[in-house]
Amino acid sequence: MDPQDEEIEVRAPGIAVDFVGVSKEYLVSGKPIKALTSISINVKEGEIAAIVGPSGAGKTTVLNLIAGLEKPSEGDVKVLGLDLAVSNEHSLSAFRSANIGFIFQSYNLVSTLTAEENVELMMELAGWSDSGRNERLTAELISMVGLTDRSKHLPAQLSGGEQQRVAIARAMANDPALILADEPTGNLDLKTGLEIVKLLLRLKGEKGKTLVVTTHDDRIFEMADVIYRLENGSLGSVDRPVRVRS
Amino acid sequence: MEVWEALIGPLGFAVNSLRRRGFHSYLAFLGLTLTVATTTFLLLLGQDLATRLGIDSSMRSTFGISWLIFAYLVLALALISIVGLLSSSYLVSSMINQRMRDIGVIKAAGALPRRLLSYVTFEAFVVIFSSCLVGALSALLIYASWSWPSISLFRQVGPIPNAGATVLIVVPLTSFLLCYVVASVRVRRIVGSSSVNAISRQLSNLDLKSLGKPLRIKRLGSAFNLATRNVSRDRGFNRTILSVGICIFLSMVVLSGALVSADTSASYVVRAMPPHILIVANSNIYNQYVSLGTSFSRTAPVLSIDYVKESYIISPQNASTFRAIPGVETVDTRLITVSSITGYVKAHFASNQDTGENINTQMIPEVDTGSTQALIVGINATSPIGDWYTSDGFLQSVDSQYTMIAGDSLIGNIVQMPLNLSQISAFGFRYDVKSALVDPLNAGRVLYAPIQTVQRNLGVTGYNVLLLKVNNDPAVLSAVSQLASSFGLVVGSQDPILNSNLAFLNSTWSYIFLIPILSLALTCGILLSYLTTNFSRRFNDYVVLKVLGANVWYRLKLLLWESWGVLAISMLIAVPVAWAVSIFFLVPDPSVSVSDLELSTVVSSSALTTVSLGSAAIYSRKLGFMTVKDLKA
Numbered sequence: 001m002d003p004q005d006e007e008i009e010v011r012a013p014g015i016a017v018d019f020v021g022v023s024k025e026y027l028v029s030g031k032p033i034k035a036l037t038s039i040s041i042n043v044k045e046g047e048i049a050a051i052v053g054p055s056g057a058g059k060t061t062v063l064n065l066i067a068g069l070e071k072p073s074e075g076d077v078k079v080l081g082l083d084l085a086v087s088n089e090h091s092l093s094a095f096r097s098a099n100i101g102f103i104f105q106s107y108n109l110v111s112t113l114t115a116e117e118n119v120e121l122m123m124e125l126a127g128w129s130d131s132g133r134n135e136r137l138t139a140e141l142i143s144m145v146g147l148t149d150r151s152k153h154l155p156a157q158l159s160g161g162e163q164q165r166v167a168i169a170r171a172m173a174n175d176p177a178l179i180l181a182d183e184p185t186g187n188l189d190l191k192t193g194l195e196i197v198k199l200l201l202r203l204k205g206e207k208g209k210t211l212v213v214t215t216h217d218d219r220i221f222e223m224a225d226v227i228y229r230l231e232n233g234s235l236g237s238v239d240r241p242v243r244v245r246s
Numbered sequence: 247m248e249v250w251e252a253l254i255g256p257l258g259f260a261v262n263s264l265r266r267r268g269f270h271s272y273l274a275f276l277g278l279t280l281t282v283a284t285t286t287f288l289l290l291l292g293q294d295l296a297t298r299l300g301i302d303s304s305m306r307s308t309f310g311i312s313w314l315i316f317a318y319l320v321l322a323l324a325l326i327s328i329v330g331l332l333s334s335s336y337l338v339s340s341m342i343n344q345r346m347r348d349i350g351v352i353k354a355a356g357a358l359p360r361r362l363l364s365y366v367t368f369e370a371f372v373v374i375f376s377s378c379l380v381g382a383l384s385a386l387l388i389y390a391s392w393s394w395p396s397i398s399l400f401r402q403v404g405p406i407p408n409a410g411a412t413v414l415i416v417v418p419l420t421s422f423l424l425c426y427v428v429a430s431v432r433v434r435r436i437v438g439s440s441s442v443n444a445i446s447r448q449l450s451n452l453d454l455k456s457l458g459k460p461l462r463i464k465r466l467g468s469a470f471n472l473a474t475r476n477v478s479r480d481r482g483f484n485r486t487i488l489s490v491g492i493c494i495f496l497s498m499v500v501l502s503g504a505l506v507s508a509d510t511s512a513s514y515v516v517r518a519m520p521p522h523i524l525i526v527a528n529s530n531i532y533n534q535y536v537s538l539g540t541s542f543s544r545t546a547p548v549l550s551i552d553y554v555k556e557s558y559i560i561s562p563q564n565a566s567t568f569r570a571i572p573g574v575e576t577v578d579t580r581l582i583t584v585s586s587i588t589g590y591v592k593a594h595f596a597s598n599q600d601t602g603e604n605i606n607t608q609m610i611p612e613v614d615t616g617s618t619q620a621l622i623v624g625i626n627a628t629s630p631i632g633d634w635y636t637s638d639g640f641l642q643s644v645d646s647q648y649t650m651i652a653g654d655s656l657i658g659n660i661v662q663m664p665l666n667l668s669q670i671s672a673f674g675f676r677y678d679v680k681s682a683l684v685d686p687l688n689a690g691r692v693l694y695a696p697i698q699t700v701q702r703n704l705g706v707t708g709y710n711v712l713l714l715k716v717n718n719d720p721a722v723l724s725a726v727s728q729l730a731s732s733f734g735l736v737v738g739s740q741d742p743i744l745n746s747n748l749a750f751l752n753s754t755w756s757y758i759f760l761i762p763i764l765s766l767a768l769t770c771g772i773l774l775s776y777l778t779t780n781f782s783r784r785f786n787d788y789v790v791l792k793v794l795g796a797n798v799w800y801r802l803k804l805l806l807w808e809s810w811g812v813l814a815i816s817m818l819i820a821v822p823v824a825w826a827v828s829i830f831f832l833v834p835d836p837s838v839s840v841s842d843l844e845l846s847t848v849v850s851s852s853a854l855t856t857v858s859l860g861s862a863a864i865y866s867r868k869l870g871f872m873t874v875k876d877l878k879a
Contacts, residue, residue, distance in 0.1 A: 060874055069793060069873045089870075090797055097795025108790045108877050112476045124468035125795050170794075182874065 015078070016178050016210040017043040017066055022075035024061050024233075035061045038075065039235040041228055045177070048204055048211040050220055053230035059214040062230070063180050066212060067100055068092035080177055097125040101171030101209075105183035107163040109155040115166045116142055116151040122173035141169040145199060161192030168199050172207070179203060181213040185220070193217060256368035263348070263369050273782070274341040275377055277775040278334060278425070282381025283388070284768045285330025286417040290389045292323040292761055293413055299754060308542060308690030310635070310654035311511050315754065318507040322761050325496040327417070329765065333772040334421045335428040336489045340779050342370060342432040343482070349436050363437050370429035374422055382418035466807075469800050473807030476784060490776060491816040494850065497769040498824035501762040502846035506828050506836050508755040513837035514684040515542070515747050517633045523740040524726060526568065526712040528558040532736050535582070535711055538621060539743035542686030543750030553583040557734075559708040564733050568714060571729065573722030578631035578713035581624035581700045587693065588671040589615035589660035615660055615668075620653070621688035622672060624700025624709075631713045635835050638665065638681035640694070647699045650677040655690030657682050673703035686747050713740070766850060770857045777809050777861045788865075789872045801869055805862035813858045821847055 019041040026033045036058045043049040051059050064070040065077050068084045069092075077084045080099055084092065101122075102108075109118045116138050123134045142151045145165035147158075155163050164184060171179050184200065185193035197219045203209045204223075213220055221227060229236040264271040296319045300312070345366060352362055477483060525535060530551060537548045552558075562579075569577045591613040598606055627641040634640060641651055650670055652661040661668045661679055668679040670693060677695065685692050701707060716722045723737075730737045781788075792801060828846075829838050 064873050064875070067793065067874070093792075093795050093797030093800075095795075096793075097797075100795070102794055104874075104877065106877065108786070108793075110472075110787045110790055112479045112784070112787065113472075117475070121468070121472065121791075122794060124471075125791070125800070174795075 014045060015042065016045045016047070016080060017041060017049070017212060018076070018078040019062075019065070020076045022065065022072045022077055024058070024065065024070065025073040034233050036065075036072075036233045039228075039230070039233075041235075043210060043212060043226065045210050046204065046208050047225040048200075048213065048220075048223055050224035050227045051212065051214045051230060052216065052221070052227060053236070056232075057230035058233040059230055060182060061233075062228075063182055063212065063214060066178070067096055067102070067180055069096075094127075097122075097127070098174060099176050099178060101174065101176040101179040103164070103167050103171050103179065103181035103184045105186040107155065107160070107167045107187075109163055109166055109170070111155055114152050114154055115147055115158065115162075115169075118155070118166055119169045119173045122170050126174035128174075138169075138173070141172055142166075144172075144202075145169045159192075160188055161195060164188060164192075164196050165199065168196070168203070172203065172209075176209070178210045178212070181211060181215075183214055183216070185215065185217045194219065197223065256365050257372075259365040260369035260372045263345075264372070271373070273775075273778060274337065274344075275373055277337045277771075278341075278374065278377035279381045279384065280771055281330055281333050281337065281768070281775075282378050282418055282421050283384040284764065284771065285326060285334075285421070286382055286385035286414065287388050288326045288330075288761065288764050288768065289323055289413045289417055290385060291764070292319055292326070294389075295319065295757055295761070299757065308654045308684060308686060309657055310684035310690065311514065311542075311686075311751070313654075314507055314511050314514075315758065318503060319758065319761070321503065322500045322765065325500050326761070326765050326768065329493050329496045329768055329772070330417070331421060331424055332489060332492060333768075333775070334425050336485075336772070337775055338370065338374060338425040338429050339432055340482075340775075341373065342366075342429055342436070344779075344783075345369075346436050349433070353437065359437050363433060366433045366437070367430055370433065371426060374425040374429060378418040378422040378425070381421070382414060385418075386414060467803070469803035470807050473804050473811060476787070476804075477808055477811055480780070486776060486780075486812065487816050487819070490773060490812065491820045493769045493772050494816050494854065495820035495824045495827075497762070497765045498820060498846055498850050499827050500765045501850060502824060502828040502843055504755070504759055504762045505842040505846055506838055508751070508758075509837040509839060509842060510835070511755075512748055512751055514635045515686050515751065516744065517635055518683070518685045518687070519740055519744045519747070520631060520633070520715075521741055521744055522715075522718075523631055524714040524716060524723070525738050525740055526714060526726070526730050526735050527560075527710060528734070529736045531558045531582075531710050532738055536738070536743055538582075538688045539686065539740070540746045541689045543747045548688070550584065553710055554581075554704050554706050558710045559706055560710065560712060560733065560735065561708045565709055565712055567729060568712060568726065571722065571725045573717045573719050574714055574726065575717065576629050576631055576715040578629055578715075579626050579697065579709040580711040580713065581697055581704065581706060581709050582711055583622050583700070583704060584619055584688075585622050585672055586617055587620045587622075587660065588617040589656070589662070590669040590671065590676070591615060591662050592667050592669055594667055613662075615662055618656075618660055618691065620656060620660075620672075621692045622700060623687070623692060623694050624697035625694050626697050631715055634683040634685055636681045636683040640681065640683070641696060645680060645696065646678070647696055648675065648677050649680045649696070651681050651683055651694040652679050653688070653690040653692035653694075654682055654684045656693070675703070766853055769850075770853050773813065773854055773857050774861055776812070777858060778865075780808070781805065781861065781865045785865075785869075786877060788869050789877050792869055792872060793874055793877070798866065798870065802862065802866040805866050805869075806859060809858035809862045810855065813854055817851060817854070821851075 019039060021038045021040060022036060023034065023038050024036040026035055039062075041049070041062070051062055053059055061070070065072055065084070066079055068079070068087065071085055082095060087095065109115075110121065113121060119138045119141055120134050123137065128134055139148070139151075142148055145168055147162060147165055147169070150158060150162060155166070158166065171181075181200065185196050188196060197217070200211060200213070200220070201223055204211060213224070215221070225240070227239040229239070296316060299315065349362065349366055353359065480486070519539065525532060527535060531553065534548070534551055534553075537546070541548055565577060565579050568574055593612040594610050596608050596610050598608070625641065627643045627645065630640060636651065641649065650672075652665075652668075652670070657663070661670065661682065665679045665682065670677045670679060672693070683694070684690070697709070714726060716726065727737045788801060788804070791804070796804070825843050828843065829836065
């Protein structure tokens, strides 16, 4: 059996992301550099968690750890109930393709694939082999992000906002429990950014997805259930949106 | 701020641009340097081999075999030159394409096209010039440090002063000029095109015509389907297939050409001296015949003897008793002698048409082409043992008594082309030259004439050599030996002569096989350059796939399909054409064995597949270390 076809079923009622005392250290030119120092994060299912902080604060490292792209130097990382620190590369890939959707600041669509092919690819990576069903779902997702008439276009033929909408459709393609978004409005103008924020809200509201978003966008702060502020790799504060709004 | 950064002008632009590109600049320089170095080195080696083999074989071999070897070397070196120049221009074109977006951005920012053109062209000049210079010096260094004394051919011939000086100058210079012209044309085209297209790096690399009809084969999986779209939507796909295909085709022709030429030269020798043939003669004549037969592979001079001494002659009656032995299939009765011969081109009329409609007919007087000592073999045209490679057939019983067949080493000097105008003077008579043949006997300085002609001229009624074709029964050999012994003759096999000649040919070809092996290495390098260029260009897409959850097998399969797919399509086109050329066009009357073609295909495809799989594995491993942070903005 193709390892890609392995699908990890995760049952973790309540908690989507659970970091306990997580540290991450890199070796740069032989010298250890601390990216994260003993942080604890707890994101419940169906919540939107915003991670904010200046450049180099460790936001992307947090996303990497949640996605299982990196392992912590210290501490426990549990995502959707799976202990990522003890999982191997195969399991992590299968876990990602089945349970996590990604949205990047620079969209990062596969440049040689059209909008609909980018979405369908994610289903294939998740091991969904029924091509008829995949095509039908792809059409639905492309329609959901309002790009039906642009579905046969390459990323280079789409505007930034359109590319980000394709990225959101792609992030939904494998019906993940958790969506990670790295500065999803960072490259967009105000109006286009607003459309993306609305789409993200729909993911939470209609689809019940858990979102972890790194951002500087106030509109995302406003819709976040919890805000983690990172400074120099440490957790500065944890805020609730009620306080933000007030 | 460093000095370079402060410089404004073509040099500052070039240095800054190259430094900023870092790894990619290094790859472009390395690829071009390796191509120039390998091409130059191969041509130096080929020229050196040709010179040394020419000196080494001037006292032996035959004109026909030497011609075959040198024709192959010339062809191989010409093809290698094409491969080298083609790949150099391909690499330069790829290098300029990578700068397309930067050129578009600078142009869009308001740079004057003429200044932009001169800046980018100068940058290309720096890379091309330094690559050609370093490539030429590297080739010279490798050539000079080659362990010549360890190879017997080089020990025998010794150093050749000034060998390869022309190659060392011409090859890098031609590469430089071609690359520079390609770069200039490409830069001019990019500068002249729309900035919008140039800025969109993705659009500039993709072929929009192939959208909407992707190849999908469900059974081969998602990685295959993605690979086909990645490869087929590459704008440079057709050009790449063509370039890689031509390089594979040429290197396969060089490789299979070497195998076919080696086998053909061996077959010429075997056809002239078939195996399992018995030689029956007086012991002195037998030894002399062995010396004549092996003069193809040895430099020792053949001593002169009286070939028609009475004790050496075998009477027709005695010869016919050998025919009567059961198991003796053919008896080839020969009367051999060495005689002085003179060549002539007969007086003839020559017509030539001037610029108008007048045809001028001119009488060309007879020309004396010179004299030499040659072995004359009187042979019975009805039962020759030998199936020589000839230009116009062997002697027939209906041929005139004044007809001869010339050995290949006499062609071009004593015997001039066309043969119908050539005549030989021997024994005081003139003989027409019917045909030329490749024959190792007396290293090709041989003439075959009807046996009656030689007998009449020498005043002899018998023969001095019998060649017997017998079946494999040991009793037959015993009967032949007993009968020969009763006549005071000795019996020996022709096989040692044949084996000595074949060993010489094998040794000669073993030196030449360096050329196709290194030529294949050059093609592998070209494939590697192409693959690394494309993998680097699509690397961000692969990182995205990894981040999205493509596991290590999926990534490896994707890279394998992409690399091997391009190779497979190129080979599918190149291999049949290379086979056809090797079979039909390389050498006259070739000896082509399926195993030769299979061997060249297997060796080429194995080497190239190893390169494609290796590069896929290396990039897959490199991909394993990538994270979200490595995605390009």
